[in-house]
Amino acid sequence: MKKIFKYLKKYKLLIFFAFFCMIAGIILDMINPYLMKIMVDDVLIGNKRNLLKTVLLGIAGISLSRALLGYLREFTFDYIGGKVQGNIRKDLFKHIQSLHFGFFDKMNTGELMSRIGNDIDNIWSLVGFGMGLLIENILYFITASSIIFFLNWKLALISLLTTPLIAYLAFEFEKKIGEAFEKISDQNAEINTTAQENISGVRLVKAFTREKYEIKKFLTMNEKNYDLNVEKLRIWGRYFPLIEFLSDLSVVLVVVFGGMMVIGEKLSIGTLISFSQYIWMLIWPMREIGWLFNMFSESKASAKKINKIFDTKPEIFLNKETNNLNKETFKGHVIFKNVSFKYEDEYILKNINLEAKPGNTIAIMGPTGSGKTTLINLISRFYEVSEGEITFDGYNVKDIPLNILRKNIANVFQDNFLFSESVKENIKFVNKNESINEAIKLSCSNFVYNLKEKENTIIGERGIGLSGGQKQRLTIARAFNKNSKVLILDDATSALDMDTEFELLKNLKKLPNKVTTFIIGHRISAVKNADEIIFIENGEIVERGTHDELLQKKGKYYEIYEQQFKDFKEIKEVL
Template structure:
């Protein structure tokens, strides 16, 4: 009930259109209810009377003319607008749900996305939301119209013959028992089917994205078997739902077929004894279909509603995901930024019951200075930089920008002043122009081109088939690693943030690309507060401060010269890298 109540919030803006549709529906369903009465009149008052042939034809023409106006001229527009308005309402509601659900997804923290598969999220937003349309079409419209039809038809039947009506509806209690017993199980089976479909979509999404790995490791056969396991599981769940639906329909249809037999037996007996006219019997039999057709639809509606409610519960499960990172009620907008950053005894862990990833981190970066974070993998460097734009909440301590605790700043205004260039930047399908403009969608053409030039990307872009309007494919697959990185840097140039975060932005590139990108990064870092996660220590010897991290703690801190003189972790790692570089050069020369 709570799930339907939540859904009704999306129906409320369209209540006037719902009412209009219901009124039109009443007319649409009411018109066929006149047909048995027309049959009764035709049989009793025309065909079985002693009127002359001419009088019978005249009366028949008269009644058919009236019926034609009703069934053709009136019913056509009624049928059209009933269908159109019903579809319009459901389409608009589904649009609103997906729109607000996407807005909700954007507010969820990175922790949520790390714990949930992309394919399953997509399945809930697309498939499950689509299934909920039956709550409106069926639950809020068709059911009421079928109840209206059923009520009016029963009213006419009681008017025609009370005893025969009770005979006709004698099996209705069995309907109620069957529905109650069958649909509780159906809801569970439907929810299981939806989950298994989400598993298939999730697996498919991951494998399509990682198809180069599948092919390079010749995993096609293995991967096909893994997909078959999930696909077979979905087939099993789907067949269980099908089996239960088939059982439901067979029981309901069997119960339905009993009623005409009872009516024919008892009604035929009454006609034979002269207690019932043939016209009344024919009309009554016509109304019999008018009560059991909506009754069948009501049973089918119960099936659809059960499935829709199960899907709605999955949508609401996603909707009820809490926001790990939220703006405080008193949070302020960050307008002008100098870029003074301070970590004040910060502790952080991803889960409440896990070990701390960062332990007592304490350092400061004056405005316009550059700090490099170095150390072995797993030291906590990437976790540290993810705290500055407040992708996660810290457990203890505080992080300040220009003396303001970032938890007292709105997330959006905070992130507007932070630019990030990562090792594997994400580009979106579309053109190069569209991807660069993500840095500032309102920027001018001139500003966009100047950003590309600053990132050393303008020249290679002009050599592409369509220049800035070249389609780059999903995740920029049509560009090289160096080209993707330069587009990502141009995006940050266009954003023009005061605080810059570079996470191993050149570690996966060849020397030529690294040289071009390093040049553009040096331009980008000028006069900005910059934090660099460095893989190659030779690229950060010029920075103002180097922080060596190990196991989530700051072990060493100082300039390149100071750390080399300490003869500690940094000096050892630096010398090892220099030795490896010299060996690589010697191998190349020998070759």
Template sequence: MRSFKTLWPFIKEHKWMYILGIIWVAFTDALQLITPQLLRTITDRFQEGNLTLKELLYYTVLIIAIALGIAIFRFLWRWFVIGTSRKMEYYLRNKFFAHLQKLSTNFFNHHKTGDLMAHATNDINSVRMAMGPGIVFAFDGFFLTLTTLAILLSINVRLTLISLIPLPFLAIIVTSFGQVIHKRFLNVQDAFSKLTDKVQENFAGIRVVKSFVQEKFEIDKFTEANQLNMNANMHLVRIWGMFHPLIEVFATLSFVIILGYGGRLVMLGEISLGDFVAFYTYLGLMTWPIIAIGWVINIFQRGSASMKRINAILHEKPEIYNYPDTRYEHTIKGKIEFKNLTFRYSKDTPPVLKNINLTIKEGQTLAIVGRTGSGKTTLVNLLLRLFNPERGQIFIDGVDINQIPLETLRQNIGYVPQDNFLFSTTIAENINFAFEKLDMPKIEEAAKIAQVYENIMDFPKKFETMVGERGVTLSGGQKQRISIARAIIKNPKILILDDCLSAVDTQTEEKILKELRKIMKDRTSIIISHRISSIKDADHIIVLEKGEIIEEGTHEELLKANGLYSYLYEKQLLEENLESA
């Protein structure tokens, strides 16, 4: 039960809902305890020949009234307890999602989407069951068992003790099976996570699957994951299928004992026929709590296992956060300095960047060129603090980047990544992603600068056009330009374009760059590109090779140096001449 401590703030806030709900459960049980007494009175008076039609009608109406009261109180405890458990589900799912948003990007490199989805759905549902029906039936069983046992003892002690002979065997079954059920449920959750992950991955990559004609192979892989999930569930069902009938068998033994020994007592006159009827009815009330013990234990076992899995995520600490010495009053202007920057993703891997020393003045444009894997994207990711650089290696306006609030840092950087991810919403909302309220004049202006305005106006619904998942309904060039517009509308102090013009033609690229140069005059810009034509007008150009700066200068200076930059430029010129020939 220690795993449920995470929910303590919610429980404290809603304690009266739970308390009132349990009170309604107690009222429901109390009313249920009255009916057997009425049946005893009716039976005894009937046996004595004193039951009149008026009395029978009175008792009938009374039993109907009690049934109506039970129905009302059952509605109330469902409203208070089950309703509150739904609010808890809402609370926990929000808490879980909000925590995931705080975690560093590196966390998602090591945790599968399908597994996280299973936590957010299956696991949270299991916790809700424990904190809703589990609590109700646990109290219901405890209250009914104690009160019914007291009443049974008041009718006949010997008959009660004999009828309870099967109880020790029930306790052994519950204890033994509970541990096995817990382990098998963990296997079920793990299998469900793998199945969810497989489905999510396949749907996300469906175009790749089809282009490589791998549908049958993917179906086979899904079938394998589905089989594993079914086997885990069947493994649980088998033990659960044995558990419930065994409890019912031992519970039924109590009724067999009553019919034999209780009937003998009636015949001997030690108890009345009304006592026998009441005893039998009370034992029937007590049977449900006994049978429910296994069900309640199963619910709490599942809830506990799921809560542990959720807690494992909630206890994850973000690798990147605001340090105690963060300067919350800092205002970004745009000067960037790299001082002896060396970075590796982990202690066991070689450095991705080595001895980077570089200064970009406010309002200047830096261009970065280099082969694939040379560390270009890593450099700008460190500037965004998507990964943590060491202190004293990156500065903005003379302040260590680790002392700048994350929100301030990222709000003042407009970033267009290589992976132009768009959300499944309208084009307008994708461009306006950084803001809550739509400002159509600004959205249209950003679209015009990014040279995507005319494309958008060609769509029937224009800016209200819905974008498919990850932007699949748009061309690669359109996605890139919408991503550029999304960065521009922020009006950032620092603009980073990471190879974001690769999917547009040279003519469109030139138009975009012409518009971008107008706004880049007032901000610090970093352009990463494989096309020399995209960056030749930059104030400063660096060439990265295996994480090190091997060349730097202006376009003309680098051409004269006759190094890698000159080689790449001549190669691209040759390719362009061949294409135009």
């Protein structure tokens, strides 16, 4: 919670104003019972009618002042809570954006959405409402206790007999309810994850007629969430009625023993009435203590989850300051020097040596899981090299600021992600100031001009309104529009027909500036014109060379060539 409360420092003056309104309201509230004592003892019993107008005006003025102060206090606390909520959400989102790929490999989207949404809302409830109410109740308890001791210390002691037991029950309640809320928070994240995955993958679910299975899985999670909430209510039911009973018992004790004192003429009726009103100022804090602990426990569980993300430090950082570097500094000369990469103590890549000169095209082939994607992800420092180094125009990539490094690299990932916006906004995502017409032309995306609203057409979530090939071409158009020195195509033409693929790869040579290109491909047609083709197996380069050189070696590359072109060879032999 300490990190969360640091956000309050920015609003010291507002907090001071809110507490001023609160304290002023409490002071005025403490006067009312005393005015009632004067009304009964002096006006009604003592027959001092001249005091009636003054007492009534005092009660009316106090009531109006308390209403105004209460409004100002609530508005200020809500304003502070909303600001703190917004700042935490902004900083959490910013922090998540700064984290490395490895973090997202282990963290699911539903859990992150739960932290950004429900958990931060719980913090708002605490800061905007719970915190002020807790302090207000403490002040009421201390002030009212002091006044009743002043009025009659014997009756005050009697009225506070149940307080130690209430404090003990509240402590036990907070401990148990806190554990329950932590489990509920985790379960809510699981439900969010399941719902998010099923809604995103609804077409797959329907295609495989898995609706009943997914509904059953969701219901099982929902039932678990229900059971956890029932357990929370059991804890609440076990402690809260006892706390209420003991707080109400204080009133009974005051009425019984106070009444006896009035009969014995040791206490005036007016004092007993005012004493009873002060007792209610003690009872309400005691009654609300369970509810407040409930809110604090929920917020504490949420804060713990949020802090866990804040405590996750980015693993990718700048080794040293390198001056005078900007996007124009680089030409696209990439060198791998004895590069190895370990993931969770297992080598994914071993001793990779590779050079791509400015304007060169390097093609990467290999079986699934051989480390192809990992290799190109190291260039942009999505993951950190374990051994060796990668240089970009002579600079170690670790010494280049990430924003400059990644501005020089355009990635087209295997997962063709598009935003739920227009075609234009998706292509201009990386470069807002450039015209998209050239990028559309070079990526063979002329189908855009046949859409209903052309480049202003909204393509739907993740581009659901487009075919696989169309989505690939738009992601390539987005990369072309970036005008970077290095272009990385990770199996980016797999959904294209061979004619379109040929046209697109030919257009690579027409880019305004010479671009160093890395292509991961499974089809010979996608890689055969590369300046160098490397074949990776088990994280190691087992073959390298041009298309013709690799065919002459008759190794792994040749085997793939034979499989993909055997039908053409058979036709040629028949002819």
